[in-house]
Amino acid sequence: NQDEDKLTEYMDELEFLAFTAGATVQKRFTQKLTQPDSKTFIGSGKAQEIKEYVKENEIGTIIFDDELSPSQLKNLEKEIEVKILDRTNLILDIFAQRAQTSYARTxxxxxxxxxxxxxxxxxWTHLERQKGGIGMRGPGETEIETDRRIIRDRITLLKDKLKTIDKQMATQRNNRGKVVRAALVGYTNVGKSTLMNALSKSDVFAENKLFATLDTTVRKVVIGNLPFLLTDTVGFIRKLPTQLVESFKSTLDEVREADLLIHVVDISHESFEDQVESVNNTLMEINAHQKPMIMVFNKIDDFSYDKKDEDDLTPSTKRNISLEEWTKTWMGKSKYPTVFISALTKENFPEMKKMIYDEVMKIHISRFPYND
Ligand code: GDP
Structure with missing residues (x-):
């Protein structure tokens, strides 16, 4: 049943997001509707069911996987009498927790x-803000209650501030000169930071949560005497809030201005094909889809055949697959150079490095045709 698999997968991801934000999920509710209720998003029967559950179990927050309209949020909060977050709010909260540079914070x-x-x-902005918690980090209470004009002024100010930093960053990128620039792209949590660390011997923050990477990091990497710059970009995710797509423009600039994309895929994730597609769509949106690319299928140490049937997972279903075997699969038949690795155990690293070296060298030679 494909629809149900998809649903479970979306809910898994939402639960992972909630976990990343610091919440524990108690129960999942789903409802099939031909279209969302314009007033309350879900039907009134479902709202009642949730309300009862919330009361009985002293639930503090309800999280929706979609973005609700302002009035839907308001109506539902009135009806269920609990704080309600939508996917956008949740993602914003995670970003707020993780923003490290003043640029990301802005x-x-x-x-x-x-x-x-x-x-x-x-x-709940009045009720809950004092208590803090998910969805509450960021602009403080007094600012929220001030009238919209002040917020609009603040938005203008922040936009100006970003423009100034954007310019500085563009200058910095120009100053990097003609060194080849490669960017790690890929869905969130696929292992980009881990790979970055492994390649640059630096210490980029890597953990099993969504969006461990917020700010872009640029590192100099040398493979076989050939230096190039490697950027670790923010993880892509399905249904990224539009507010973020816009405001993370400069993060994506690193991708847009890269000479080479290294597309990292988590092969142990049961829906890695969807993740690849989602990343490719984003690349298309920012017009970066025609750049040279290397496909790096990561986490081969964690790959098992029957992922969906967790009970059936015996060590025998995990077996070592040689690079040659991998290359024969459909994944190995992409139009891009493709390699299968583990960023953790560094399996097949020499092959990957050779591949990156070759691609970087091609670009390098096209720039300095008379050098050797
Ligand atoms: P990013 O969000 O793409 O930067 O992903 P991270 O580098 O933060 O990695 C996400 C999680 O996957 C972390 O828990 C890593 O330890 C884990 N991870 C990364 N590479 C591998 C790998 O090759 N094998 C396994 N089993 N786990 C990995």
Whole structure:
């Protein structure tokens, strides 16, 4: 049953996001509707069912996988009497927790204000803000209650600030001169930071949560005497809030201006094909899909045949697959150079490095045709 598999997978991802934000999920509710209810998003029977569950189990927050309209949020909060977050809010919160540079913090603040503006009159902003918690990090209470004009002014200010930093970053990129630039792209949590660390011997923050990477990191990497710059970009994710797509423009600039993309895929994830597609769509949107690319299928140490049937997972279903065997699969038949590795155990690293070297060298030679 494909629809149900998809649903479970979406809910798994949402639960992972919630976990990343610091919440524990108690129960999942789903409902099939031909279209969302314009007033409350879900039907009134379902709302009642949730309300009862919330009361009985002292649930603090309900999280929706979609972005709800401001009025839907308000109506539902009134009806269920609990704090409600949607996917956008949750993702913004995670970004707020993880923003490290002043640039990232400015971007998140801007996105939060843009999200907040049409939602100023919500009930729990008064009740819950003192207590803090998910969805509460960011603009403080007094600012929220101030009138919209002030928030609009703030948005203008933040946009100006970003423009200034954007210019500085563009200059920095120009100053990097003609060194070949490669960017790690891929869905969130596929192992980009781990690979970055392994290749540059640096210490980029890597953990099993979504969006461990917020700010781009640029490192100099040398393979076989050939130096190039490697950028670790923010993880792509399905249904990224539009406010973020806009405000993380400069993050994507690193991708747009890269000479070579290294597309990392988590082969142990049961829906890695969807993730690849999602990344490719984003690349298309920012017009970076025609760049030279290397496909790196990662986590081969964690690959097992029957992932979906967890009970059936015996060590025998995990077996060592040689690079030659991998290459014969459909994945190995892509139009891009493709390699299968483990960023953790460094399996097949020499092959990957050779592949990166070859691609970087091609670009290098096209730039300095008379050098040797
Ligand atoms: P990013 O979000 O793409 O930067 O992913 P990270 O580098 O933060 O890695 C996400 C998680 O996957 C971390 O828990 C890593 O330890 C884990 N991971 C990365 N590479 C591998 C690998 O080759 N094999 C296994 N089993 N886990 C990996």
């Amino acid at each position: 971007q998140v603040e801007l996105a939060q204000y843009q999200y907040l503006l049409p939602r100023l009159t919500r009930m």
